[in-house]
Amino acid sequence: MTMNFTVYNLETAPEESKPALNGLKEAFGIVPNVAGAMAESPVLLNSLAALFKNVHGGSFTEHQIQVLLLTNAVTNAAEWAVGFHSFLALQQGIPATDVEKIRNGGLPADASDAALSRLARTLISSKGRIAESDVEQFLQAGFDKRHLLEVVAVVAASTITNYTVSVTRPPLESPFDQHAWVKG
Known part of the structure; x- marks a missing residue:
């Protein structure tokens, strides 16, 4: 049914x-x-x-938040959210090549963006059980403990959206059609 x-x-x-x-x-x-x-x-x-x-309203820029949200959407295979956040990421000045890298499961070229993306993907795929080496790698990229915990908040927000997308399957709005994504 x-x-x-x-x-x-x-x-x-x-x-x-x-x-x-x-x-x-x-x-x-x-x-x-x-x-x-x-x-x-x-x-x-x-x-x-x-x-x-x-x-x-936290310490991340909108650019950084979109790196996280797009990574989370791809990691959770939330098709609507990938299309939506691809559009928003480009609006925030994330290079199209980096948006494509994230959409394809890769990391952006910018070291800071890559650290954010890597940590978010690791948090989701490990169900929050990250290794000390993951924390150290993130901190060595110039972030601090506050940022680490804020990534958890961003992952929580996107998990709500991503899971709702999976359950309800809303249509992608026409302004975002060119960014449609299908897990593959």
């Missing part, structure tokens, strides 16, 4: 989900389809919105 999920908008969403959808619309200029699908559960959507606000 296939379960279809409604992709709500600002008019049709449950009342408890509307404030979070409004906040996401302010951030992106649209209500992302995955957020519209999340609106079915105000608990899920409001949890993501709070975490999203904290992540984007």
